[in-house]
Amino acid sequence: MAKQANLYAFPDTASLAPALRSYVIQCQEAGIARHGAFKVGVSGGSLPKILAQGLLAPSSGPHDEVKWDKWEIFFADERAVPLDHEDSNYKLLKDELLDKIPDDQSKPIVHTIDTTHLNDTQELADQYEQVLVKSFASRDSVKLPIFDLLLLGCGPDGHTCSLFPGHQLLRETSAWVAPIEDSPKPPPRRITLTLPVVNHSVRVAFVATGGGKKGIMKEIFEEGKGLPCALVNEGTGDRCSWFVDNAAVEGVSYQRRPFSL
Numbered sequence: 431m432a433k434q435a436n437l438y439a440f441p442d443t444a445s446l447a448p449a450l451r452s453y454v455i456q457c458q459e460a461g462i463a464r465h466g467a468f469k470v471g472v473s474g475g476s477l478p479k480i481l482a483q484g485l486l487a488p489s490s491g492p493h494d495e496v497k498w499d500k501w502e503i504f505f506a507d508e509r510a511v512p513l514d515h516e517d518s519n520y521k522l523l524k525d526e527l528l529d530k531i532p533d534d535q536s537k538p539i540v541h542t543i544d545t546t547h548l549n550d551t552q553e554l555a556d557q558y559e560q561v562l563v564k565s566f567a568s569r570d571s572v573k574l575p576i577f578d579l580l581l582l583g584c585g586p587d588g589h590t591c592s593l594f595p596g597h598q599l600l601r602e603t604s605a606w607v608a609p610i611e612d613s614p615k616p617p618p619r620r621i622t623l624t625l626p627v628v629n630h631s632v633r634v635a636f637v638a639t640g641g642g643k644k645g646i647m648k649e650i651f652e653e654g655k656g657l658p659c660a661l662v663n664e665g666t667g668d669r670c671s672w673f674v675d676n677a678a679v680e681g682v683s684y685q686r687r688p689f690s691l
């Protein structure tokens with residue numbers, strides 16, 4: 431049987447966050463061992479807050495250190511808005527996490543969109559793809575960028591990044607970063623990593639919490655039906671891990687795994 435996504439369920443966010451921290455640190459160490467840096471993509475939603483809960487906690491020792499100076503942060507998707515706009519995923523990450531990193535610690539490199547191209551989402555996407563090209567070596571020599579980790583959310587319709595159910599963007603096979611002008615969830619104009627890039631990541635972690643998620647979690651894990659989150663599960667197998675609370679997976683028939691590294 432093909433290897434399947436890991437489902438880790440916790441009683442609440444307070445117990446999920448430290449496990450997510452351990453998982454992220456493991457990915458960080460693997461990235462540093464591979465290429466001297468940790469290249470991570472993040473999305474918006476509730477993720478930055480839960481991530482901050484885990485990552486800003488005090489270190490329990492040398493094997494539990496967040497090495498911010500090695501981090502290169504990218505956005506799995508971003509809205510075509512200024513960086514200080516309420517809809518900006520960068521602003522969300524900045525407010526929830528980046529601004530709270532203590533002053534005596536180094537700061538990560540953060541790759542934001544180039545807001546001079548906000549009026550042209552194709553150009554915005556192309557420019558962001560060039561940021562990836564520079565960081566992951568030239569596009570000619572690298573077929574797809576390989577993130578050490580993508581940290582993603584799951585929308586109530588099963589979307590992830592800005593890849594929405596039934597949207598033609600799910601069939602994109604060439605671009606690394608694509609524009610979308612008709613996102614069913616506002617704001618409509620965004621850019622997003624494409625499905626091949628997501629599925630090529632060394633590891634993918636979803637964070638989904640709250641009882642509002644259980645209907646869509648049932649669909650993703652029991653039926654699939656081509657939902658974007660299910661396509662990532664299928665494309666990444668056991669490289670994919672879900673960090674959820676019990677409420678989000680109540681009644682979902684899929685084997686939970688005890689969390690351990």
Ligand SMILES: O=C(O)[C@H](O)[C@@H](O)[C@H](O)[C@H](O)COP(=O)(O)O
Pocket residue numbers: 473474475476477507582583584585586589590591592615616637638639
């Ligand atoms: O760009 C967006 O529309 C949101 O960022 C979205 O993709 C979010 O990640 C999911 O809807 C999960 O949201 P929650 O984590 O808040 O449930």
